[in-house]
Amino acid sequence: MYGGGFIPDDIDKKVPVDQEDPVRLEEFQARIDAGEKIEPHDWMPHEYRRQLIRLIEQHAHSEIIGALPEGTWITRAPGFRRKLSLLAKVQDEVGHAQLLYNAAETLGKPREAMINDLLSGKSKYSNVFNYPAKTWADTAVIAWLIDAAAIVNQTTNAKGSYGPYCRALDRICQEESFHLFYGYESVVTLATGTEQQRAMVQEALTRWWKPIMHFHGPPDTSSVHGNQLERWKVKMASNDAMRQTFLNMYVPKIWELGLTVPDPDLKKNEETGQWEFGDPDWDEFWEVIKGNGPCNHERLQVRRKAEEDGRWVREALMARSGKQVLPLS
Amino acid sequence: MATIKSLDPRVARAELPTEPTEVVLNPEEQWETYEVFHQKKSGARHIHQGTVHAPSSELAYTFAKEQYGRRDQTYSIWVVKTSQVFTVENDNSLYKTVPEKQYRNAGFYKVRDKIEKFKRQMNEH
Amino acid sequence: MNTSALENYILKTADDLLVLGHRHSEWTAFGPVIEEDIAFCSMAQDKVGQAQALYNVLHTTFGYDHPDTLAFLREEGKYTCAQLVELPNGGYDTSLMRHFLFDHAERVRLASLVSCPFEPLANLAKKFKGEVEYHVLHANTWIDQLGNGTEVSKARMQTALDELAPYALGLFEAIEGEQELVEQGVVVSEQDLQAQWQAAIDPILEKAGLAAPDWSSITPVVGGRKGYHSEYLAPLVKEMSEVLVIDTEVEW
Numbered sequence: 001m002y003g004g005g006f007i008p009d010d011i012d013k014k015v016p017v018d019q020e021d022p023v024r025l026e027e028f029q030a031r032i033d034a035g036e037k038i039e040p041h042d043w044m045p046h047e048y049r050r051q052l053i054r055l056i057e058q059h060a061h062s063e064i065i066g067a068l069p070e071g072t073w074i075t076r077a078p079g080f081r082r083k084l085s086l087l088a089k090v091q092d093e094v095g096h097a098q099l100l101y102n103a104a105e106t107l108g109k110p111r112e113a114m115i116n117d118l119l120s121g122k123s124k125y126s127n128v129f130n131y132p133a134k135t136w137a138d139t140a141v142i143a144w145l146i147d148a149a150a151i152v153n154q155t156t157n158a159k160g161s162y163g164p165y166c167r168a169l170d171r172i173c174q175e176e177s178f179h180l181f182y183g184y185e186s187v188v189t190l191a192t193g194t195e196q197q198r199a200m201v202q203e204a205l206t207r208w209w210k211p212i213m214h215f216h217g218p219p220d221t222s223s224v225h226g227n228q229l230e231r232w233k234v235k236m237a238s239n240d241a242m243r244q245t246f247l248n249m250y251v252p253k254i255w256e257l258g259l260t261v262p263d264p265d266l267k268k269n270e271e272t273g274q275w276e277f278g279d280p281d282w283d284e285f286w287e288v289i290k291g292n293g294p295c296n297h298e299r300l301q302v303r304r305k306a307e308e309d310g311r312w313v314r315e316a317l318m319a320r321s322g323k324q325v326l327p328l329s
Numbered sequence: 330m331a332t333i334k335s336l337d338p339r340v341a342r343a344e345l346p347t348e349p350t351e352v353v354l355n356p357e358e359q360w361e362t363y364e365v366f367h368q369k370k371s372g373a374r375h376i377h378q379g380t381v382h383a384p385s386s387e388l389a390y391t392f393a394k395e396q397y398g399r400r401d402q403t404y405s406i407w408v409v410k411t412s413q414v415f416t417v418e419n420d421n422s423l424y425k426t427v428p429e430k431q432y433r434n435a436g437f438y439k440v441r442d443k444i445e446k447f448k449r450q451m452n453e454h
Numbered sequence: 455m456n457t458s459a460l461e462n463y464i465l466k467t468a469d470d471l472l473v474l475g476h477r478h479s480e481w482t483a484f485g486p487v488i489e490e491d492i493a494f495c496s497m498a499q500d501k502v503g504q505a506q507a508l509y510n511v512l513h514t515t516f517g518y519d520h521p522d523t524l525a526f527l528r529e530e531g532k533y534t535c536a537q538l539v540e541l542p543n544g545g546y547d548t549s550l551m552r553h554f555l556f557d558h559a560e561r562v563r564l565a566s567l568v569s570c571p572f573e574p575l576a577n578l579a580k581k582f583k584g585e586v587e588y589h590v591l592h593a594n595t596w597i598d599q600l601g602n603g604t605e606v607s608k609a610r611m612q613t614a615l616d617e618l619a620p621y622a623l624g625l626f627e628a629i630e631g632e633q634e635l636v637e638q639g640v641v642v643s644e645q646d647l648q649a650q651w652q653a654a655i656d657p658i659l660e661k662a663g664l665a666a667p668d669w670s671s672i673t674p675v676v677g678g679r680k681g682y683h684s685e686y687l688a689p690l691v692k693e694m695s696e697v698l699v700i701d702t703e704v705e706w
Binding site: 064067068071073074075076077078079080082083084087088090091093094095097098101136189190193194196197302305306309310311312313314315316317319320 | 479480482491495496506521545600606695696698705706
Binding site for chain 3: 338339359360381382383384385387388391392394395396399
């Protein structure tokens with residue numbers, strides 16, 4: 001026996017939780033309630049496995065596609081300092097995809113299958129990366145605020161129940177803090193620079209505000225499904241709660257720079273402590289999810305091209321490679 | 330053929346067709362995996378970090394160096410084929426041994442009481 | 455010491471590294487496999503960083519412009535990189551082969567500079583050693599595996615080698631005043647470096663099942679060291695400086 005682990009016959013097949021062995025299910029829940037982490041070879045309900053694969057895989061796709069908006073400016077970054085930083089940052093996104101695909105693979109889905117589901121459009125990734133980076137200032141706003149929003153999400157999920165995902169997220173969060181500081185410094189440089197630079201960064205912020213408000217997902221509606229994932233510590237916080245955390249931390253910093261966001265209704269209700277905001281156009285959110293955003297098509301075509309162009313390299317060495325088994329952890 | 334007009338000059342140069350292309354990876358095309366062990370400095374242990382996909386030990390090492398050593402201080406890296414790692418399925422149950430094995434721990438061995446008693450006896454004589 | 459020749463020597467070395475680093479960076483997120491993407495991007499960063507350090511020597515010691523100005527705001531004809539590094543990436547075969555040919559050349563060049571009497575250059579040669587060792591390891595591994603891979607990969611690598619060989623020899627185009635620098639023991643002659651380079655790469659190519667060219671029968675593509683470039687450099691420079699030229703006086 002080696003660490004090949006359990007490979008379910010059909011990962012996509014739905015097995016309702018009530019069809020699981022009730023004793024094992026109870027033990028499983030007790031472990032999670034006690035704060036224990038679940039490891040790849042542990043027993044787990046089919047639905048836990050399926051939902052985790054979906055979650056981690058989408059996260060991995062978001063990283064690999066997330067390299068593209070900022071990559072738009074990789075050959076044009078102004079000066080050595082920015083050129084090196086942007087390269088390192090985009091490199092990290094690719095590296096994060098590697099770590100996350102690895103975490104998802106431990107659950108039984110091979111990396112080829114995940115990439116195929118990305119290329120075919122079957123599997124989703126974060127909407128925010130389907131928007132274009134029109135100017136250099138867009139890369140600054142992305143590196144600061146999209147990464148900030150992602151950190152809120154990732155530090156929350158790092159407290160979840162699945163060991164390999166938590167470990168990947170711990171490493172990712174460490175690297176993201178560099179992105180955040182790099183992005184903040186880039187935005188501050190532009191915002192405190194010339195009129196022209198200020199205008200560039202303001203326009204970029206205006207462009208990106210809607211996708212930023214969409215980042216943590218639509219407003220929560222309580223559902224049985226949601227509760228189950230929360231009990232299993234797959235979902236660690238509500239979309240609204242994460243959005244509030246983000247607004248609390250970053251709106252004051254945006255305002256401090258004299259920048260504005262395109263939402264006249266955005267304000268903190270001092271009584272409730274909650275941020276109130278205008279409708280960030282959830283119709284658009286759903287349209288982009290359906291594949292109708294400004295860059296959905298381009299992003300996927302770029303990935304298809306990269307995979308196709310690299311195929312001869314991979315195929316040339318397949319005979320050398322031994323048979324795949326699941327990664328250990 | 331219509332091509333995608335991208336803001337990214339690299340993508341614009343690639344002249345990607347606007348029509349969706351069908352690309353499907355074959356099984357095993359991403360090769361097997363290697364487990365990566367990273368040693369921070371001389372004198373430290375190698376600690377497991379994660380995996381890389383690679384077709385050979387040489388490339389696995391070349392990849393691991395950058396994926397796991399590009400930021401942290403690194404003294405040395407090992408890579409081992411995942412398939413070569415032996416374990417026992419659900420091995421954690423083997424470690425749920427009965428708790429009454431304190432004789433394996435230093436704290437099980439207590440001498441102070443005996444010494445104090447001995448000293449008292451000596452004093453009495 | 456012929457300082458003007460030494461300045462030109464540093465400049466061409468920096469220009470090679472900058473332009474190749476830039477070409478490498480174009481692969482970021484487009485590589486054949488995720489792990490390789492990360493490795494290749496690291497090498498791009500190393501090259502660009504090495505170029506920056508060399509421009510900085512010119513700036514601080516010889517009064518040249520700030521590295522950003524020097525690197526990104528020169529006219530195309532003022533660059534002295536070899537044409538090898540300007541060529542578009544092409545496929546991964548071409549990129550890997552160029553990387554292999556270039557990095558072995560950089561390795562022998564740096565080794566020759568470790569004892570350079572101009573201390574700032576000797577110090578950088580020592581500092582870059584570890585990075586270049588990795589680049590050479592990376593290149594050798596890939597050349598070996600793809601050369602010994604399938605018929606397809608072997609043929610692709612051979613074609614890339616044959617196409618790039620004349621350009622690779624252009625790396626050893628002498629600069630004006632080289633003779634004097636050599637006589638003063640400041641640098642090793644390009645001819646000697648080329649001989650060392652050939653001795654290093656030929657056995658690796660052979661082991662990879664690739665036919666090393668008959669180097670002496672190839673006409674090198676030269677001109678780069680004198681500012682004559684391929685059609686590819688001007689658009690590359692323009693692209694690299696697109697944001698910077700919006701306002702060259704400010705921080706970005």
